[in-house]
Amino acid sequence: MVMNPHSLRDHLPHGVQDLFLSEADRRRRAEAVLRGLFSRWAYREVIPPTFEYDETLIIGAGPDLRQAMYRFFDREGHTLALRADFTTQVARIAATKLFDQPLPLRCFYIGSVFRYEEPQVGRQREFTQAGVELIGASTPAADAEVVALAAAALEALDVCDFQIVLGQMALFRALTADLPGDDLERIREAIDQRNPVRLRHALNAAGITGPRRAMLASLPDRIGGLDVLEDAFAFGGAVAEAAQTLVQVYRLLEACGLAGRVVLDLGEVRGMDYYTGITFRGISPGVGWPLLSGGRYDELIAQFGCPLAAVGFGLGIERALLAQASPSCFTPPMAPHLIVQNCDHAACLILVQRLRQAGYRVEVDVLDRRGGDLLAYARSQGCPRVLRCSDQEGLWLLGEEGGERPVTAEQFWEETRTWSD
Amino acid sequence: MERLTVALPKGRLLEPSVRLFQRLGYLCAIGNGSRQLVVDEPGVGLRFLLARASDVPIYVEYGAADLGIVGQDVLWESGRDVYEPLPLGFGHCRLVLAGAPHHQGRDFRLVSSIRVATRYPRLARAYFLQQGISAEIIPLTGAVELAPQVGLADLLVDVVETGQTLRENGMVELAEIVRCQATLIVNRVSLRLRLAEIRRLLAAIEGAIGNTGDGGSAGSENSFVVRHEA
Numbered sequence: 001m002v003m004n005p006h007s008l009r010d011h012l013p014h015g016v017q018d019l020f021l022s023e024a025d026r027r028r029r030a031e032a033v034l035r036g037l038f039s040r041w042a043y044r045e046v047i048p049p050t051f052e053y054d055e056t057l058i059i060g061a062g063p064d065l066r067q068a069m070y071r072f073f074d075r076e077g078h079t080l081a082l083r084a085d086f087t088t089q090v091a092r093i094a095a096t097k098l099f100d101q102p103l104p105l106r107c108f109y110i111g112s113v114f115r116y117e118e119p120q121v122g123r124q125r126e127f128t129q130a131g132v133e134l135i136g137a138s139t140p141a142a143d144a145e146v147v148a149l150a151a152a153a154l155e156a157l158d159v160c161d162f163q164i165v166l167g168q169m170a171l172f173r174a175l176t177a178d179l180p181g182d183d184l185e186r187i188r189e190a191i192d193q194r195n196p197v198r199l200r201h202a203l204n205a206a207g208i209t210g211p212r213r214a215m216l217a218s219l220p221d222r223i224g225g226l227d228v229l230e231d232a233f234a235f236g237g238a239v240a241e242a243a244q245t246l247v248q249v250y251r252l253l254e255a256c257g258l259a260g261r262v263v264l265d266l267g268e269v270r271g272m273d274y275y276t277g278i279t280f281r282g283i284s285p286g287v288g289w290p291l292l293s294g295g296r297y298d299e300l301i302a303q304f305g306c307p308l309a310a311v312g313f314g315l316g317i318e319r320a321l322l323a324q325a326s327p328s329c330f331t332p333p334m335a336p337h338l339i340v341q342n343c344d345h346a347a348c349l350i351l352v353q354r355l356r357q358a359g360y361r362v363e364v365d366v367l368d369r370r371g372g373d374l375l376a377y378a379r380s381q382g383c384p385r386v387l388r389c390s391d392q393e394g395l396w397l398l399g400e401e402g403g404e405r406p407v408t409a410e411q412f413w414e415e416t417r418t419w420s421d
Numbered sequence: 422m423e424r425l426t427v428a429l430p431k432g433r434l435l436e437p438s439v440r441l442f443q444r445l446g447y448l449c450a451i452g453n454g455s456r457q458l459v460v461d462e463p464g465v466g467l468r469f470l471l472a473r474a475s476d477v478p479i480y481v482e483y484g485a486a487d488l489g490i491v492g493q494d495v496l497w498e499s500g501r502d503v504y505e506p507l508p509l510g511f512g513h514c515r516l517v518l519a520g521a522p523h524h525q526g527r528d529f530r531l532v533s534s535i536r537v538a539t540r541y542p543r544l545a546r547a548y549f550l551q552q553g554i555s556a557e558i559i560p561l562t563g564a565v566e567l568a569p570q571v572g573l574a575d576l577l578v579d580v581v582e583t584g585q586t587l588r589e590n591g592m593v594e595l596a597e598i599v600r601c602q603a604t605l606i607v608n609r610v611s612l613r614l615r616l617a618e619i620r621r622l623l624a625a626i627e628g629a630i631g632n633t634g635d636g637g638s639a640g641s642e643n644s645f646v647v648r649h650e651a
Contacts, residue, residue: 121483163613163614165613193504193505194504194505194506194607194612195504195505195506196506196507197508220506223612223613223616224616263613263616265613283609283610283613283614284610285484285610285614286484287484287610288482288483288484288485288608288609288610289609289610290609290610
């Protein structure tokens with residue numbers, strides 16, 4: 001057995017990981033793909049700090065997220081926290097820095113978030129979130145744009161097999177607006193667990209009867225197309241309005257060609273302390289957790305002193321990559337095109353510089369290796385050719401077959417055109 | 422499309438679980454004492470895997486199994502984030518606080534701290550918190566009745582079916598914490614992606630158990646299940 005001489009020094013805290021070689025390439029490629037996509041949808045990047053005052057970051061965060069935050073003190077004794085989510089930071093930026101900019105604001109972000117919780121599939125304690133916030137618009141068109149962008153993000157990441165589960169928190173809120181907090185929470189939790197027995201008891205305890213009871217009791221089973229909304233319009237008022245919004249969003253998504261991707265689910269009632277309108281999640285077979293989640297949150301930014309409607313989503317990049325159809329398509333070729341034998345005269349160094357300017361990956365040997373040794377190293381790096389370049393003898397190419405042949409500068413440049421990416 | 426995978430718990434719930442699926446025409450070839458861990462009968466719409474009871478919620482949460490059967494005691498203790506759409510009407514038991522007879526009638530709120538042995542540390546903690554009792558929880562993995570007898574703990578929290586084991590160890594029940602039974606659980610992603618198949622299976626199971634699932638227990642006022650944000 002080969003002992004790893006560094007095994008003790010390799011230890012990392014639970015829940016963080018090193019990315020290197022092709023895994024690092026793959027992650028950066030995914031980020032680049034999303035950055036490109038968000039830009040083409042006219043979203044601008046925001047880069048908030050990694051830590052802020054705890055009292056700022058907990059605004060809008062549910063109890064679970066608050067509990068999961070890494071906290072520490074600065075030298076003045078202020079409590080700081082690592083961000084566990086980007087949305088609160090974007091809300092703060094929108095309300096305090098961008099409040100007088102023309103609306104709507106379209107922001108995106110990509111970066112690490114930190115949560116002190118047990119690592120899950122594709123989610124360590126530090127993981128990478130990418131997402132968007134569309135601020136200052138409360139129209140169905142804004143909702144649909146963000147959902148469609150979420151679907152486009154999964155497609156751009158080469159996740160072929162996915163569904164978007166679309167819910168409507170406003171509907172549940174409207175149905176339960178008059179209930180005291182305890183009753184409401186019991187009902188919400190039973191629906192969230194799809195537990196019909198617990199739901200029945202919760203509805204009994206709250207003394208809910210009639211059509212409203214029938215509607216609430218059936219929410220866990222209302223998964224499917226627009227038919228799940230059938231009888232919601234009869235309620236009139238805010239319930240019908242919420243249903244109408246969902247219909248409009250669904251129709252717009254249909255028009256985007258997403259009908260086959262979207263499933264309505266009225267039993268989606270998670271994150272109630274935060275979401276005020278539509279909610280959605282991206283799911284894929286084989287990954288037991290959502291790849292992305294989002295929704296409308298019209299009350300959060302007001303907590304920073306500026307009432308602005310907003311809708312957005314956040315996507316876990318590591319988790320989404322688990323659902324990629326062909327993972328290798330995100331690991332671009334990184335092997336050098338050419339390795340150049342150690343050489344200190346100007347002509348050779350200029351040649352290397354030109355090759356690099358032309359976009360080729362060129363490595364110069366710094367260990368003074370010759371012939372077979374250097375060729376063996378080149379093979380280990382996946383590089384098919386070695387160049388020797390000397391003042392007296394001109395250019396020599398050492399090929400895959402082990403042979404060595406002289407080339408003129410013109411021949412050499414001609415050959416570079418056949419080099420693949 | 423791949424077949425739905427169902428995780429079944431080894432132990433006391435295995436036999437009634439197997440019988441339930443046999444009534445639906447599955448698992449007919451499985452013998453008692455089978456050591457097979459995956460039952461993949463060709464030509465049948467379901468694949469089964471046998472897991473340790475406490476692991477069933479994990480298989481289902483991760484999506485390695487689409488559905489599972491597990492006791493609510495084990496499920497709630499696990500805190501795993503799964504749907505529980507159908508209580509199954511068997512495997513009834515109660516989670517209770519128990520101890521030597523001299524503890525009867527004591528108000529534990531007035532005790533600065535009591536030591537409690539349990540296989541259910543999470544549910545026990547939630548219960549004491551709710552009752553305003555300061556307790557030091559000693560997590561054990563079995564034979565919890567032993568702990569009070571040798572002075573390791575004052576009380577115990579455990580599930581009872583008949584109360585026989587408690588009596589044999591000179592212990593009495595001091596309070597009922599929650600009633601439990603076997604329940605079907607479903608992975609959150611599978612429910613949406615395999616909705617039609619899962620609905621058919623749920624309906625078949627509901628028919629087979631004849632709507633006996635409502636023992637009133639799952640509606641307990643105590644809600645110990647910690648939810649997760651995605």
